[in-house]
Amino acid sequence: MAEPVLAIRDLRKSFGALKATDGVSIDLYPGEIHALIGPNGAGKSTLIHQICGTLRQDSGQIRLAGQEIGTRTVAERARLGLGRTFQISSLAGEFSALRNVMLAVQAGQGSSFRFFKPVMHDRALTEAAMERLERVGLAARAHVPASELSHGEKRQLEIAIALALDVKAFLLDEPMAGMGPEGSKVLTGFLDRLRQEAPILLVEHDMDAVFALADRISVLVYGRVIATGTVDEIRNDPAVRTAYLGDHA
Amino acid sequence: MKREDAINLVLLLALLATPFIAQAMGETFTVTLVTRITILALAAVGLNIALGLGGLVSFGHAAFFGIGGYAAGILASHAMSGEPMLFGFEGSNQMPVVWLAAAIAAGVVSLAIGAISLRTSGVYFIMITLAFAQMVYYFAISWPAYGGEDGLSIVLRNAFPGVNTMRPMEFFLVCFGVLLAALIFSALLRSSRFGAALQAVRQNEVRVASIGISPMPIRLTAFVLSAMITAVAGALYADLNRFVSPSMLSWHMSGELIVLIILGGTGRLMAPVAGAALFVVLEFWLGGITERWQFFLGLILLATVLFARGGVIGLLAGKERHG
Structure with missing residues (x-):
């Protein structure tokens, strides 16, 4: 198999006596969607925070495209190609959808210290941003403030922002949350195409979406990965059934 | 032209025209009053970059305002006495030199203050910027070389090439020019x-x-740029009063600058101008009626925060739209 794009090795994090992350190792390979599932309190959030840099692990490594990122800041990890999308919050709610994506294009170019040229006249920004909005089907809403977009549209905007950065691996934190069945279906189709841009580590509660999309699934319980495998392997794993899936499977 | 742009233009023209009208009517004092508005607006243009755009509620901008003021006072006093100061430099009474010195001094100090206080946020940021400003305030009070508590007089206003700055109208035009430049920059x-x-x-x-x-x-x-602009305003303020004292550094001053911006409409381009005009007019007009004018200022501020978040500009131009 090819080299993993994102490799997490023996990651550990404790809060007092609680082992929130207890020796987690996960690989994300090119072109795959790797779903991370687990009951509430399993340590999914803690793990995501460590990967993106808002929490520092006690020990263990995180490598992105061969580079160690475990000791870097959030912004540095993002510049190296870690694309994270958020559950609820917009990038800049007061700004239009277009300006949100423009900001991401600007970040991707690494040039925020320009003080005089108006961004709206900067075609390198506006055109690149518009192209991303068209790709996610949000071009018609380009000038609407991000905070006034519908739930589903905010998700689309998040993806457009991720597309504007030179992302090597996506970290999607519950993209289906709060979506109706119809929106969920559209997004599922979209994520299926997104994996061609970069592999996706997907944290998701919506089991239908997970089973439809994931190439592999890791199950996290009490801070440990109790099983990793294909959809069928996970469905039929007795330990997973008792620990988590219950009557879902 | 968008509505806000039109309103901004009208405000600027009104600010520019008022002293001429007042001068023609023989009301020289009004020229000084409008100059005060212009300088306070300039200081607030600086603070508005940190507070309005960056959301950094600095409760210590009086430090930079005062540093600008002392830069003007100290350079002028050395130029007057001919006594060399640092590195044999004999001071200066030229405004461009004074402004540069004010901006550099405030830039260095704000870099240090910012590097420490920006590690915090919210109420802690407010308190730590206040604490730093108070340190500068007490330092000025206890420094006898430049007047200590009594302050420092500037016998003659600093000069600007080709302008007689002792004439109120000409001094106003210099201040207006600087304000205009700062607004364009902003x-x-x-x-x-x-x-x-x-x-x-x-x-x-x-x-x-x-x-x-x-x-x-x-x-x-943003914090450093903000401080530098406020410092240039401080230098002009010292020249306006031909006097600088520690009161320019006091926390009242920091509060006043925040109040100006809130009255004008936090974050809006012309909030500093609208807010400063409203503040100085209230101070003059209400202050003429009652000594307790600040009580009424408080009521107005309360009404602004409760019912008119966008301040004067928000009332006139509506909600802000970002392209």
Whole structure:
């Protein structure tokens, strides 16, 4: 198999006596969607925070495209190609959808210290941003403030922002949350195409979406990965059934 | 032309025209009053970059205002006495030199203050900027070389090439020119890449970091630019009064600048001008009626915060729209 794009090795994090992350190792390979599932309190959030840099692990490594990122800041990890999308919050709610994506294009170019040229006249920004909005089907809403977009549209905007950065691996934190069945279906189709841009580590509660999309699934319980495998392997794993899936499977 | 742009233009023209009308009517004092508005507006243009665009509630901008004032006073006093100061430099009574010195001094101090206080946020940031400003205040009080508690007089206003700054009208025009330059800078800044990043950091710091823009350097740069502009206003304020004292450094001054911006409409380009005009007119007019004018100012501020968040500009031009 090819080299993993994102490799997490023996990651550990404790809060007092609680082992929130207890020796987690996960690989994300090119072109795959790797779903991370687990009951509430399993340590999914803690793990995501460590990967993106808002929490520092006690020990263990995180490598992105061969580079160690475990000791870097959030912004540095993002510049190296870690694309994270958020559950609820917009990038800049007061700004239009277009300006949100423009900001991401600007970040991707690494040039925020320009003080005089108006961004709206900067075609390198506006055109690149518009192209991303068209790709996610949000071009018609380009000038609407991000905070006034519908739930589903905010998700689309998040993806457009991720597309504007030179992302090597996506970290999607519950993209289906709060979506109706119809929106969920559209997004599922979209994520299926997104994996061609970069592999996706997907944290998701919506089991239908997970089973439809994931190439592999890791199950996290009490801070440990109790099983990793294909959809069928996970469905039929007795330990997973008792620990988590219950009557879902 | 958008409605806000039209209103901004009218405000600027009114500010420029008032002294001429007053002069023609023989009301020389009004010229000084409008000059005071102009200088306070300039100081607030500085603070508005940190507070309005960056969401950094600095309760210590009096430090930079006062540093500017002392730069003007100290350079002028050395130029007057011929006594050399640092490195044999004999002071200066030329405004461009004074402004440069004020901006550099405030820039260095704000870099240090910012580097420490920007590690905090919210109420802690407010308190730590206040604490630093109070340190500067007490330092000025206890420094006898430049007047200590009594302050420092500037016998003659600093000079500007080709202008008689002792004439109120000409001094006003110098101040107006600087304000105009600062407003143009502020307008360019807010629509630039830096401005976009700064405003986004205010709206969602964590999210901005996650797309690869580090918030700290953005904020620090904004804080320093903000302090430098406020310092130039301080230098002009010292020249206006021909006097600088520690009161320019006191926390009342910091509070006043914040009040100006809130009255004008936090974050709006012309909030400093609208707010300063309203503040000085209230101070003069209400102050003429009652000694307790600040009580009424308080009521107006309360009404603004409760019912008119956008301040004067918000009432006139409506809600702000970002392209």
